[in-house]
Amino acid sequence: MQKIYDELKHEATFFVIYIAEAHPDDGWQTDSNEQEGIRLRQHTTSDERRAAAQSCATKLKLSIPTLLDNMDDAANNAFSAWPERIYIVNKFGIIHYRGGRGPFDFHPTEARTSLVDLLGPKPD
Template sequence: MANLGKFRKLTAEYQGVADFVLVYISEAHPTDGWAIDGNVFQVSNHVSMKEREAAARQMSAMEPQDCPVLLDKLDDAANKAFAALPERLYIVNGGNVVYKGGQGPFRYKLQEVEDWLKAYKEKEE
């Protein structure tokens, strides 16, 4: 959640260069699991898609985004395929992964994504 404000700024600046999406996966710090004291985002483990959707809506209300928010299925297929927990950035170009960021929050580098997008934009101009 801490990086969503920065992500929104990035999407606003590069919306003409790329399409952005967020994929809401299983909750990293559920209240009934590995909870963090003082976490403002209070969500339990999702047991239904309705719960996952409600959690995504709550996240979006706290930090609105200008891109679609997609939901991973309860089997966490996208999370597993992209090793996304708790958060990770990818750039896909022409159906190929051209950037795989480090696992967040400590190796989540929005600046690397911005650098890639800037170079791509300059190359296309």
């Protein structure tokens, strides 16, 4: 996603919405998280979620602006986003692209193609 953001950030507005932790150590911790030393409990406060989002952005070297889902998980529930998902919303607020749920159906290249189609041809 960072490469797509770097390429198209002047033509579209991008956000990451940080939602509930996908693999908390007090829930479904994965072997890969264990091996990489990623140990996060499920967030119970917005400060914990903010700290997790900042840690994630730093570890993944993301410069995409990040928003936080409310603690009632409103964005996650509205967009069925857990554990990760890509949406493209047009300027009228209509969903143009809804990617599959990650990690298995998370396809940034497909989302990029959809975004480029939405943006249309560049003027000469």
